[in-house]
Amino acid sequence: MFTINKQIPLIAGLLLSSFFSYSQHHVKPQNVILIIADDIGYGDLSCYGAKAVHTPHIDQVTRKGLVFSDAHTTASTCTPSRYSIFTGEYNWRKKGTGIATGDAGMVISPEQFTMADMFRQAGYTTGAIGKWHLGLGDQQGDQNWNGFITPGPVDIGFDYSFLMAATGDRVPCVWVENQRVANHDASAPIAVSYKEPFPGEPLGKDRPELLTKLKPSPNHGHNQAIVNGISRIGYMKGGGKALWQDEYIADTIAARATGFIKKHTKEPFFLYVGTNDIHVPRYPHRRFAGKSGMGFRGDAILQFDWTVGEIIRTLKENGLFDNTLLVISSDNGPVIDDGYQDGAEALLGDHKPWGPLHTRGGKYSNFEGGTRVPFIVSWPAHVKSGTSGALISQVDLLASFAALVGQKQLPAQVTDSQDQLKALLGTSNTGRQYIIESSTSLSVSDGEWKYIAPNASPAFYELTRTQSGNASVDQLYHLKTDLAETRNLADEKPEKVAALKTLLLKEKEKGYQRDR
Template sequence: MKHFVRNGIWPSMALLAFIGCKGEKKNTSQELPNVIFIYADDIGYGDFSCNGYATVETPNVDRLAKDGIRFTNAHATAATSTPSRYSMLTGEYAWRREGTGIAAGDAGMIIRPERTTIADMFKQAGYVTGVVGKWHLGLGDKAGTQDWNGTVTPGPKDIGFDYSYIMAATGDRVPCVWMRDGKVVNLSPDDPIEVSYTTPFPGEPTYMTNPELATVMRPSPNHGHNQSIISGIPRIGYMKGGHSARWKDETIGDSILVNALQFIGQNKQHPFFLYLGTNDIHVPRVPHPRFVGKSGLGPRGDAILEFDYTVGKVLDLLDSLNIADNTLIILSSDNGPVVDDGYADKAWELLGDHKPWGPYRGGKYSSFEAGTRVPCIVRWPQRVESGVSGALVSQIDWFASLASLIGIQLPDSVAPDSRNQIEAWLGKDLRGRDYVIEQSLNNNLSVVSADGWKYIQPNGGPAIEQYTKMELGNNPQPQLYNMMKDPGETENLAKTHPAILEQMQKVIADEQQRTTVVK
């Protein structure tokens, strides 16, 4: 059992200060705010119209922003999915720990049961906790040992989530099934699942043997999405059986939404924490027919509309249940955008004038700013005034900040990189952190300071990612940019500002040398 200490001031005078206007005192469980993370996948700063890029209209995200705080300098901790999610849930930078890179489809649990997570923290505070949607943090004890036909453990329940309805892997990896509380949904015992990431199953179609069966989506050349064909789409990895449990990609968004709404409705009477991980923009992009052709940008644009629809349905339900005022929503993305990420959906050809990365350079996988500077909105009508904040904030701080908000005192060994930035997240502090650390695909680190300087460590990797054609920001020379004057990172000032370069190098060196003891 993981235990925390409740701070003495909560929920006494500090709480009454902001609920007193309601004219009545509620019991403690009712006073705690509900918390929902809407965690998008591969959505960039420029993908939302509220950020000034109206190629794709996102009215529900705009509605959230209108009623909340829209952050213009918010950061995921990494430019790829798994390390961002690891850092967000544990409060520890993923680059500190081996085995936290992009998780394979048959990866074991990356966050081990003995590790304390933000879900544990909420659970100890009396919340009901749930995770719905994309997981991408592994399941089971060790890679390749999962019993997909039984109960796969450890899983989300072992790190603080009372309820889970998640993808077994990711959208482009087998097994293409939903897991509810550790068990495959709708699995027939007469058709057991077999999974391999090394050897194809005899007689089972793959794109290499039966390309004509890829009736829904085909892979981009040389990307590697050419193994088992599931629901008309070739995937990474090999799968056999489980036909009744396999998802249809066009209904993935609805499956996530329905289960999220059910969780909210079932727990409306007491405080809940919901981690809602959407999948829409991640490949393969197969929007529901309701959205096909509506954006004018092809499947990627249509998927953004589907994401916006999900946001709207969540907001509508909170309103109908009369719990919107005391529900804190944080909407953000796990990393920056990518256009062609492995499937031939004409994403580049149909992009037109749309700039998913906004004014920034790079995108998913990259050390350049669009890799980790992501859209972010916080709404809590009962306490947060609407507006725009340029405070420097990082998802690494959600853990400590929300612990402070609900009166939990974290031991030093828990969430070691997370800092209490609740004043920034609630719009009171417009400066935020002194600096944030960013991590690229190959674990190269960058640092951005509150006064707008950015340093990227030297790295000898390729300048362009060979499959996605995204700029990676790799350079054997140190890079220093003034983000205030040059958000596109076009002028390297490392040679002309040696003192600032040295300061920024020291920040990363000190962080790398700092050891953490975690639980």
């Protein structure tokens, strides 16, 4: 638009620079898409250094996008981290935000303000597609799976929803569209229980010959109801034609996401897409089976990359890509064996899902491998490509998106989400002063130093072979020189321990596990 040359006075150049900065921060994107992968690790994508598996579609996004090296979830498991994304509140402030069962009541209550509410107020049509795992209905076990399920996504700001009620390894194994089971089969009414099995319904632990696709790992609990040749957590009967086929889950999510985009090309929209691929049970479509050389987990990464590619292709075909803000991230760190005998450990080879975080940590852990995740931002019309070392937390997405679309006055209960729009758009490399993370314990990091509070839980999870980061003593790690968190410096740096403890206490004093 303008050219600055040596003849323009310095003050004019500064004013022009301010104009561009102001314009960039006050132009609304036509659309916002938030893609949250499930269990993708910091080292699982080729744009983050993976060599054994290639993710070309995501790499394509990064060529015109911003790649963050210090972005974090608020928790190392899925339900709590997603709760924080949508509400802008740390999950540990509210009871009942642990890993939800398949028949959990909705974790986010209708009176809470959400990201979807904010976008709706700003004039955006809102949609949620894919993995939900935030509960449906009013109370646990009270859902009417054969009728209208309420409350649901529409009560927290979503105009349209097409969701997995929980996860692929938990019943009910059906899609829920706008709070009714999609393709409901009246001849096979659905019943779900997490207490007692249904008489006559086969269970994986008793009928292994029926497990034609995957068998459960010992002692993980994935040996109950059998749906389409895979045993799950929980008990279920019925479903009929409404039951999903695992190898088509990604296709279904991609089709619904691209369908939503095509339907709303003439109006601004916010779309949340939660993919399931890398979460167990991993059973990718035959198009990807055997393609990675790393078994089902590696194939599932390729399948996730394909889903991103389908969304990008649809945006480009409809002239929306350049003016769509797209964020790609994960709900927590990686896990290898999380319940099924899919060969993931044996076929891992040289691939490191944790990347430079080494193998200390991952899903369920206090260590960086549990919460440091891929985080990519694309908005070609306004965000320059490159890398950012800004300290970012997903809890800040709500306030940052609000600033982006001009909704700066958030309700008083949105206390944890900070406006980090400048970092998100790449005009600042500063980010947060510190972040709070949660697993069994709470930790605080300022990007250089990380403190993990003492707790009495096990230091090692045998089932997933994960180092939990739990210890009975203070832990302090210098992340700039010890990203793998191998050397506890708490005894050597008591002043730094005290400073980070003070930050953590300050946050806890705002409200800890408060009821609503």
